[in-house]
Structures are given as structure tokens and as C-alpha cells.
Amino acid sequence: MTTPTGRPLAHPARDEIRVEGVLHALSDPLRLRIVRALAHEEQDLCCSDFELPVSKSTTTHHFRVLRESGVINQVYQGTAKVSRLRRADLDALFPGLLDAVLTALDHQEQRLAGQQ
Template sequence: MTDTAATGRDLPHPEREEIRLETVLHALSDPMRLRIVRELALAEEELSCSRFDLPVTKSTTTHHFRVLRESGVVRQVYRGTAKMNALRREDLDALFPGLLDSLLSAAGRQFARLGDDI
């Protein structure tokens, strides 16, 4: 039994075959969501929502995580009272080889060039 099954707070995620390129690109087109994905990629482990210090309201942060989850970019599970987030790198790399690495690399170069906080 998983943590989500035990708590009854299972969150809907698309199956790998349901993930669509245009939905992923839309999710990653927002600077805050790209920032979340960058942090998850650098961490290479699950992070709780509270670990992200975003310059937006809590409800906006919740919206960004929902868009990322529903697009198939991240997987969210409850661990006790914490909602944990992990990048679905394996699924994204299988469906769109090189896409995630290219986007993360480009975001890093943009940060270095412009100093944007993403």
C-alpha cells in the first residue's frame, strides 16, 4: 500500500502514454514553473512544496504545481502531511529524448546571461 493509498489523497497524473508534447511545452513556458523544474532537476530527489521559495502567493504556487503535475512533468505524492514533488525525467526522456536536458541547459544559459531568477 502506498502512502497515497493509505491517506486517501491520491493525486491524478497522466500515464506515460497520455503525456503530450504541447502540454509539456506549455507547462514549461512559465518562468515560475521552469524554475521549479530546474530546482527539481538539480536536487535529483523529491522535494516538498514548502522547499520552493517562489515570489508568488501560495495559491499561485499551488496552481503552478498542478499544471506541472497534470502535464506529466512532475509526480506529486503525499508523504505524511507533505506533498512531495519529483521530476518525471524517465518518462519525459523516453517520450521526448533530449528535450528536458535542452530546455534546462537553455534556461541555465539564460539565467547566466540575464540574471533571471529561474
């Protein structure tokens, strides 16, 4: 994929995606929030669709980690960078992993909410 300026965006091919890279990408709470939002959407989301409590440069970093690990795909639509979860690739390579992580996240949030 290339940007409007011709600079390529790094996306690993399906056979280059490694479980340790995916797990690293999913180990951060903000990246998990992004992945959860993408998992619940039928359409691509712009980076600006996410309200994250960090600076724009930190947000960019989190999206780059997700993209370079193979968790998301990003393309430009006009001047906006849009993201999509690479669910088909992840499910083919690591069956059940994404659903297990998202389910675990839901359970953790319920457990922590019950402690308050």
C-alpha cells in the same frame, strides 16, 4: 495516487503525456524554476522547499500544471506533498527535450546577466 483524504491526484500515464502540454507547463518562469530545482536534486522535494515570490494558492496552481502535464509526480508523505521530476518518462517520450530546455534557461540567464 491518492491524497490522505482519498481524493485522487491527477497524473497522466506515460503514454498520455503530450509534448504540447509539457511545453505549456515549461513556458512559465516559475514552473521552470521548480523543474530546474527538481532536476538538480536526488531526492523528492516538498512544496515548502521552494521559495517562490507568489501566494500559496498560486504555487499550488503551478505544481498542479506541472503534475497534470506529466512533468512531475506528486505524492503525500504524511501531510506533506512531495514532488519528483518525471525525467525517465520525459526522456523516453521526448529525448533531449528536458536537457535542451534547462540548458537554454542557463544560457538565457547568463546572457541577461551580462546585459546588466
